[in-house]
Amino acid sequence: KYLEYAIHSLSIKDLSIHNYLIQLYAKYKEKAKLMNYLETQGKEVSMIHYDIHYALRLCKEFEIKEACVFLYCLLEFWQQAVELALTFDLQLAQQTASQTTDEELSRKLWLIIAEHEIAGKEKIQEAMELLKQCDLLKIEDLLPFFPDFQKIGHIKEAICDSLKEYNRKIQEQKREMEECAEAAENVRKAIQTFRNRSVTINSQD
Numbered sequence: 001k002y003l004e005y006a007i008h009s010l011s012i013k014d015l016s017i018h019n020y021l022i023q024l025y026a027k028y029k030e031k032a033k034l035m036n037y038l039e040t041q042g043k044e045v046s047m048i049h050y051d052i053h054y055a056l057r058l059c060k061e062f063e064i065k066e067a068c069v070f071l072y073c074l075l076e077f078w079q080q081a082v083e084l085a086l087t088f089d090l091q092l093a094q095q096t097a098s099q100t101t102d103e104e105l106s107r108k109l110w111l112i113i114a115e116h117e118i119a120g121k122e123k124i125q126e127a128m129e130l131l132k133q134c135d136l137l138k139i140e141d142l143l144p145f146f147p148d149f150q151k152i153g154h155i156k157e158a159i160c161d162s163l164k165e166y167n168r169k170i171q172e173q174k175r176e177m178e179e180c181a182e183a184a185e186n187v188r189k190a191i192q193t194f195r196n197r198s199v200t201i202n203s204q205d
Contacts, residue, residue: 007049018050026058031066034059038070045074066092073099082109086116094133107136119145 003021006012025034038055041048052074059067065088072081078100085093090113097109114130114137131137139159 013049015049015051019054022050022055023058026062026064026067029062029064031064034064034067035070038067043074048074069096078105078109079112082112086113090117097134103136106134110134110137111141114142115145118142 003017003024006017007021021037022034024030025037041050045052052071056068056071056075059065059071065084069081069085069092072078072084073096078096081096082093085096093113093116094110097106097113100106100109110130117126117130130142131139139161
């Protein structure tokens with residue numbers, strides 16, 4: 001309580017004071033207070049008054065997983081954060097995967113979640129839910145995670161939608177190729193016209 005008063009009421013910013021408070025929270029399993037403290041400190045690393053690596057080491061030691069996920073995110077260890085969150089809270093893993101602004105990285109993280117949830121199982125409904133929650137995933141991304149099965153059931157509509165999307169992209173590319181071919185033909189004709197172009201100059205000119 002003394003350290004809380006020093007930090008919250010007196011606005012003490014000394015690193016050792018903040019680190020010691022985290023140590024006490026971790027040691028005495030004050031998970032709610034620890035998470036509230038971390039969230040209050042914010043996610044802007046330059047504005048934080050505690051040592052992130054020290055805090056992560058403590059949270060690992062005392063197995064406060066939710067805090068570890070939070071700290072992994074601060075350090076931008078996104079894959080470790082998602083993989084840890086999957087061991088105890090699927091929703092937290094999904095929230096973590098959605099935090100990064102890098103689309104390629106976010107897609108990779110969602111694939112880790114998908115594999116964890118449906119690999120080796122016929123969880124078709126769960127797969128459909130993942131597709132709804134993440135626009136970056138497509139049904140073909142999830143198919144390798146399913147075991148061999150004969151009936152496509154719930155995924156039939158998703159597969160058809162995916163095929164329609166591919167067909168639309170193929171038609172667009174075909175149109176673009178035709179436009180490029182037409183433009184190239186126009187350039188060839190123009191070059192040929194310039195080759196045959198001539199100017200007559202009189203001897204007096």
